Amino acid sequence: MSIRWKSLIAGLGVTVLALPGLAQARDFTIASWGGNYQDAQRSVYFAPFAKSQGDIRILEETYLGGLAQIKAMVETGNVTWDVLMIERSDLIVGCDEGLLEELDWEAVGGEDQLVPQAVHPCGAGNVVISTGFAYDPSRVKEAPKDYADFWNVEKWPGKRGLRAIPKSTLELALIADGVPLEQVYEVLATPEGLDRAFAKLDEIKPHIQFWEAGAQPVEWLAAGDVVMSTAYNGRIALANAEGRDLAFVWADHTYSIDSWAIVADSPNKELAMEFIKFANTPEPQAEFPKHIPYGPTNKQAAEMLDPTVSEMLPAGANMERSLLIDEQFWADNVDRITERWNAWIAQ
Known part of the structure; x- marks a missing residue:
C-alpha cells in the first residue's frame, strides 16, 4: 500500500x-x-x-x-x-x-x-496531530526516554531543537521539571508556574536551536546539527518512509x-x-x-x-502519556506570555 x-x-x-x-x-x-x-x-x-x-x-x-x-x-x-x-x-x-x-x-x-x-x-x-521529540539512534549511545532526558545535556551533550513559540514549549519545560501532565495548566496559569517554566528553559538555553518550519527538525537531525529535537509525528514518519531511521518518543507528547x-x-x-x-x-x-x-x-x-x-x-497506546494543548488557555493568555517569551529570547 x-x-x-x-x-x-x-x-x-x-x-x-x-x-x-x-x-x-x-x-x-x-x-x-x-x-x-x-x-x-x-x-x-x-x-x-x-x-x-x-x-x-x-x-x-x-x-x-x-x-x-x-x-x-x-x-x-x-x-x-x-x-x-x-x-x-x-x-x-x-x-x-x-x-x-x-x-x-x-x-x-x-x-x-x-x-x-x-x-x-x-x-x-x-x-489528531502530535508533537513529541525525535533523535537519530545512530548518533546516541543510549536512547533518551522522556523530557527529563531531553534536558540532560551532560549525558546527551549537543544541541536541542525546540519550536520558537511559547505554546507547547513551556508545557514541555514543566513536564521536564516533574509537573504531572494533569497539573501542567494549573501550574502554568500561576505567576510562580510561569517563572518555573522559564527557569527550566534557562537550564538548557545555551543548547537550544529554535525551529520554525516543520521540516527543520528532520534536516537538523539528519545533519547531526542537533542531538534531539521536538518534531511533528508526521514529519518523522515521512522522513522514515523516505529512508531515514529516526526514533520518535511518544512519552509526554503534546497533541x-x-x-x-x-x-x-x-x-x-x-x-x-x-x-x-x-x-x-x-x-x-x-x-x-x-x-x-x-x-x-x-x-x-x-x-x-x-x-x-x-x-x-497519536492513537491507542501512544496516547497513554499525552497532553492535549489547552487552546482556551492560550486564547486567553497568548499575548501576555508571548511578550515575555520574546523578551526571554532576546536576552
Whole structure:
C-alpha cells in the first residue's frame, strides 16, 4: 500500500473537483491546508462525499490559518467558503466572535461518536496531530526516554531543537521539571508556574536551536546539527518512509485537534452539515491515516486501524502519556506570555 504524507502548506491555490451534478446557491466550497494533506482529504472525503450527493461540484481552496479572511467574508456579506479545516485556537475565537456557525450536533451525527476533545459548539474535530521529540539512534549511545532526558545535556551533550513559540514549549519545560501532565495548566496559569517554566528553559538555553518550519527538525537531525529535537509525528514518519531511521518518543507528547467548521452565513449550510456528518463517520476516518500519519477522532475508527498504521499515530497506546494543548488557555493568555517569551529570547 502506498502511503502519502502531509506536506508544508503551499501558497494560495484553488482546485476544482469537477463533477457534474446538482445546482446549488454557488459551488460548495471547502478550504483546508493544501499540499498532500488536502490531496488525501480529496481522496478520502471530498470525492466520496460529492458522489454520495449526486455528483455535486466541489470547489477547493487553500487556507493559511488565522481569522482575517473569514472575518472579511462575514463582515462584507461575501461568504465564498462553506467548510474549512481550522486549528482549535482559531475555532474558539471565531466561534466567540460569531464568524462560525454553531453546529447542529444531531444533524452531524451526534457528539458521542467522537472523542470528547473533538467536540466544540462550532467545530467537529477530525484529525489528531502530535508533537513529541525525535533523535537519530545512530548518533546516541543510549536512547533518551522522556523530557527529563531531553534536558540532560551532560549525558546527551549537543544541541536541542525546540519550536520558537511559547505554546507547547513551556508545557514541555514543566513536564521536564516533574509537573504531572494533569497539573501542567494549573501550574502554568500561576505567576510562580510561569517563572518555573522559564527557569527550566534557562537550564538548557545555551543548547537550544529554535525551529520554525516543520521540516527543520528532520534536516537538523539528519545533519547531526542537533542531538534531539521536538518534531511533528508526521514529519518523522515521512522522513522514515523516505529512508531515514529516526526514533520518535511518544512519552509526554503534546497533541492538538484540527476541526471542520462552517463559515457564518454560508449559503450551503445544510450541505455543509451533511459533509461534516460524512467526515465524522468511522470508515473515512480510518482510511485517512493510511495516507497521512495523523490520528482519527471517531472512536470506532481508532479501533479499525491496522496495527502497523497505529504505531505511527497519536492513537491507542501512544496516547497513554499525552497532553492535549489547552487552546482556551492560550486564547486567553497568548499575548501576555508571548511578550515575555520574546523578551526571554532576546536576552
